Amino acid sequence: MKDFKDIQDDQIRIVGQNVERKPLSRGAWVAIIALVMIAISAAALLIAQQREAQTAELSAPEPALFEPIEKVEVVEQKWLGSNVAEEREGFTEIRDTIINDIPLRIFIPHNAEMSLHIGRMDKEDKEVVYVAQAADIRADNGGIVGAFVLKGEPRAWGLSKKGFCASINGVVTVGVAENSHLFEQATEEGGYFFRQYPLVSDGQLVENEPKGKSIRRAICDRQGEIFMIESGTAESFHDFAQALVDLGVDQAVYLVGSSAYGWAVDAEGNVHEFGEDNYYTGRHRMPKNTSYIVWRKQQQEFKM
Amino acid sequence: MKKQLIISTSIDLVRIAPEKIVYIASDGNYSTLMQTDNEVRMLSYQLGQIEKMISSQLGSEGNIFIRIGKSLIINRSYIYYINIARQKLTLSDVTSFNHSVTASKEALKQLKELLEKEVK
Numbered sequence: 093m094k095d096f097k098d099i100q101d102d103q104i105r106i107v108g109q110n111v112e113r114k115p116l117s118r119g120a121w122v123a124i125i126a127l128v129m130i131a132i133s134a135a136a137l138l139i140a141q142q143r144e145a146q147t148a149e150l151s152a153p154e155p156a157l158f159e160p161i162e163k164v165e166v167v168e169q170k171w172l173g174s175n176v177a178e179e180r181e182g183f184t185e186i187r188d189t190i191i192n193d194i195p196l197r198i199f200i201p202h203n204a205e206m207s208l209h210i211g212r213m214d215k216e217d218k219e220v221v222y223v224a225q226a227a228d229i230r231a232d233n234g235g236i237v238g239a240f241v242l243k244g245e246p247r248a249w250g251l252s253k254k255g256f257c258a259s260i261n262g263v264v265t266v267g268v269a270e271n272s273h274l275f276e277q278a279t280e281e282g283g284y285f286f287r288q289y290p291l292v293s294d295g296q297l298v299e300n301e302p303k304g305k306s307i308r309r310a311i312c313d314r315q316g317e318i319f320m321i322e323s324g325t326a327e328s329f330h331d332f333a334q335a336l337v338d339l340g341v342d343q344a345v346y347l348v349g350s351s352a353y354g355w356a357v358d359a360e361g362n363v364h365e366f367g368e369d370n371y372y373t374g375r376h377r378m379p380k381n382t383s384y385i386v387w388r389k390q391q392q393e394f395k396m
Numbered sequence: 397m398k399k400q401l402i403i404s405t406s407i408d409l410v411r412i413a414p415e416k417i418v419y420i421a422s423d424g425n426y427s428t429l430m431q432t433d434n435e436v437r438m439l440s441y442q443l444g445q446i447e448k449m450i451s452s453q454l455g456s457e458g459n460i461f462i463r464i465g466k467s468l469i470i471n472r473s474y475i476y477y478i479n480i481a482r483q484k485l486t487l488s489d490v491t492s493f494n495h496s497v498t499a500s501k502e503a504l505k506q507l508k509e510l511l512e513k514e515v516k
């Protein structure tokens with residue numbers, strides 16, 4: 093009997109196929125051996141005949157079994173961010189653009205690594221180059237909405253939102269799926285994982301329930317380049333997602349929008365804040381499970 | 397009568413026909429079962445335990461299910477689309493439900509090869 097835990101992520105198996113088969117009878121074996129011998133003799137005869145025919149055919153061009161119907165269009169990789177030397181200290185490149193009359197600010201981290209954080213961020217942390225709120229918080233009990241893994245530790249479970257973002261061993265994956273093995277992988281390999289509204293899946297707009305307008309934010313994958321984006325005006329989910337599609341984004345997942353606070357540090361060390369820093373004061377108490385995506389400068393090898 | 401899968405705990409019991417299950421996904425120490433009517437059911441068993449139940453209760457009829465990696469059991473009847481590069485697997489009856497899940501590239505490659513072999 094197979095151990096049911098004995099499977100890796102890169103393996104599959106058909107369930108219920110461990111029924112033992114009866115061994116073949118002696119008569120059946122004799123019949124099989126006879127058939128095999130007949131087949132071998134026939135094959136040898138056929139090969140000898142074909143060799144003669146092939147000599148004559150060699151001069152003629154070999155016909156293709158099937159021709160490609162259309163040529164595959166090679167998509168040239170054009171990243172939005174600049175080329176930055178690997179030894180340079182991490183920072184966030186900030187670019188502004190307008191798509192469909194929507195002003196967009198694009199935050200492209202360079203030489204930085206993404207992780208997640210729960211609780212208030214330290215604004216004095218000089219290693220941070222970008223911060224924005226990640227998962228939503230439940231209004232009823234203050235818990236995190238959707239599955240959430242913090243440095244390998246699962247902090248929340250759930251299927252409520254289909255968009256996901258994972259950072260495992262320095263690789264950030266943005267995608268849309270009801271179930272993702274990256275949740276398990278993040279748990280096993282000390283990674284990070286959270287869920288949010290899906291906005292773009294395989295270059296196609298994903299519709300979402302909330303219909304209001306607000307400042308929108310997202311984390312995106314465009315031709316393998318990961319960046320964050322913020323609308324300069326209050327937009328619906330639909331219009332914001334359409335702008336991302338028109339920008340050429342392949343996958344995008346929402347980040348907490350509106351007054352949610354965050355900041356980016358540019359190449360000159362200037363801090364660009366967004367949202368309301370003072371929102372969680374007075375009668376607004378900051379939920380203890382408030383989570384952030386945090387891009388920190390990559391540790392250079394020559395650094396102590 | 398066709399065999400039904402019974403998943404029972406000390407306080408409740410789920411009895412469901414195998415063809416009504418789209419997939420079962422691991423969710424930490426629990427599992428979530430996606431039904432063909434788009435209902436999601438949380439099960440207080442790990443995925444390996446559920447695989448064992450399928451195997452012991454359904455026997456060879458359980459082979460409509462395929463275990464994919466550590467976190468997924470799918471109903472092979474509903475495999476609609478596989479994209480290895482995007483690590484995407486879509487399970488659909490092309491009428492009432494359409495669910496996308498992810499799996500490793502190697503696992504999806506094996507699944508694709510399995511289905512290709514079956515039609516030869």
